[in-house]
Amino acid sequence: MLASLASSKGTTHAQDLSPPKNRVALVEVNVNNVGLLRRLNATLFPVEYKDGFYRDVVQSGELARYVYLNDVCVGAVCCKRAPLPPSLGSGEGLYLMTLGILQSYRRLGLGSLLLDYILTQVCPKNPSLNQVFLHVQEGNQEALDFYRSHGFTDVGMEKDYYVQVTPSDAHILTKTVSP
Numbered sequence: 001m002l003a004s005l006a007s008s009k010g011t012t013h014a015q016d017l018s019p020p021k022n023r024v025a026l027v028e029v030n031v032n033n034v035g036l037l038r039r040l041n042a043t044l045f046p047v048e049y050k051d052g053f054y055r056d057v058v059q060s061g062e063l064a065r066y067v068y069l070n071d072v073c074v075g076a077v078c079c080k081r082a083p084l085p086p087s088l089g090s091g092e093g094l095y096l097m098t099l100g101i102l103q104s105y106r107r108l109g110l111g112s113l114l115l116d117y118i119l120t121q122v123c124p125k126n127p128s129l130n131q132v133f134l135h136v137q138e139g140n141q142e143a144l145d146f147y148r149s150h151g152f153t154d155v156g157m158e159k160d161y162y163v164q165v166t167p168s169d170a171h172i173l174t175k176t177v178s179p
């Protein structure tokens with residue numbers, strides 16, 4: 001209808017042939033959409049996360065986010081407050097439990113987007129959580145490279161951190177976030 005009106009008045013509309021822009025959104029994890037997180041984690045990680053993990057995540061508010069690319073959920077990050085490991089001192093830090101991007105969507109900057117959200121939006125609001133730390137399975141070079149590229153330092157290994165997963169040892173990585 002609109003097109004025929006336009007042509008009857010002799011108007012020509014240039015067609016927009018530029019590629020559509022990618023739409024990226026960070027979305028909270030809640031009780032209604034947590035099933036997505038279960039499916040992502042089953043695909044992304046060798047470890048099985050129990051119901052308690054998902055119950056805590058839906059309560060964690062800003063500490064967990066999905067990343068959507070053009071309305072498709074392609075990854076997520078989940079953190080919690082946790083006591084620092086002894087090698088990092090005393091007190092609490094922000095523990096990065098999971099961060100993953102589906103294989104076909106990697107190296108597009110989406111993992112960085114989720115991590116930057118945690119480092120630049122969550123941590124500054126919680127100055128007591130200026131130390132971010134996580135475990136990375138021995139041999140997971142992709143993740144080690146990713147975190148190193150974001151200024152994380154490897155502060156040692158935790159032996160037999162993983163149960164029923166080989167290799168069972170984990171690197172402990174950490175980054176101090178300035179307020």
Ligand SMILES: CC(C)(COP(=O)(O)OP(=O)(O)OC[C@H]1O[C@@H](n2cnc3c(N)ncnc32)[C@H](O)[C@@H]1OP(=O)(O)O)[C@@H](O)C(=O)NCCC(=O)NCCS
Pocket residue numbers: 044045097098099100101102105106107108109110111112113135136140141142143145146147149
């Ligand atoms: C680690 C992971 C989250 C990275 O996500 P991603 O969206 O691919 O990361 P980005 O595109 O933001 O990468 C940022 C930088 O990290 C480094 N990096 C990421 N993947 C890398 C790889 N496979 N090899 C070397 N460097 C890598 C690069 O410096 C990269 O920048 P560049 O692409 O400009 O070179 C993703 O590989 C993943 O989901 N892995 C499986 C789950 C996992 O092991 N999570 C970590 C433990 S919680």
